[in-house]
């Protein structure tokens with residue numbers, strides 16, 4: 631893992647957006663399509679605000695979430711709504727969005743169909759992840775009901791319920807995340823920095839983010 635520290639979060643978000651854009655451009659030089667997988671939550675909004683204006687062939691980019699809360703798009707908790715509002719706009723409006731929410735009552739009901747949709751999208755060209763202070767990443771939470779499947783199973787997608795998650799989730803598995811060609815993790819604040827250091831000494835069962843740290847670049851700013 632490589633740790634990149636920034637003097638402030640604003641600079642980090644701009645720099646990271648540039649880096650993601652440049653990796654997408656490189657991926658597009660050797661492939662017809664490239665994929666960009668992004669987290670939801672509160673941290674990545676400013677990266678999206680900058681990345682959406684990047685000059686690249688967005689019409690050859692497939693964008694999808696690393697994980698979704700199983701709520702309709704009009705919910706303030708919807709990661710899809712966040713991505714539509716802040717990433718799939720300006721130049722990036724030309725990208726193809728691959729939805730991870732299907733409107734069924736539970737994620738299990740849509741699982742087969744979603745697995746079929748996501749299989750051709752693998753491996754991810756450029757992966758951006760967040761991390762919670764409890765050391766979860768995507769929706770792979772410590773103490774989750776299907777933690778073992780998400781960490782060690784061969785499925786691409788895993789429905790997930792966890793004490794730390796307010797609603798059912800669906801998440802890319804550790805296998806899908808680890809196969810990404812480039813991985814960035816973006817975190818802010820002293821508590822997450824401490825959690826990251828702790829995760830480096832723990833097992834993925836205790837600290838799920840540990841499953842994706844190898845080869846990843848972690849971007850951190852205090853605030």
Ligand SMILES: O=C(O)[C@H](O)[C@@H](O)[C@H](O)[C@H](O)COP(=O)(O)O
Nearest residue numbers: 669670671672673760761762768
């Ligand atoms: O749906 C989600 O919540 C995310 O995809 C999740 O994995 C997020 O990246 C972390 O929970 C960090 O969240 P914050 O950035 O809000 O701290």
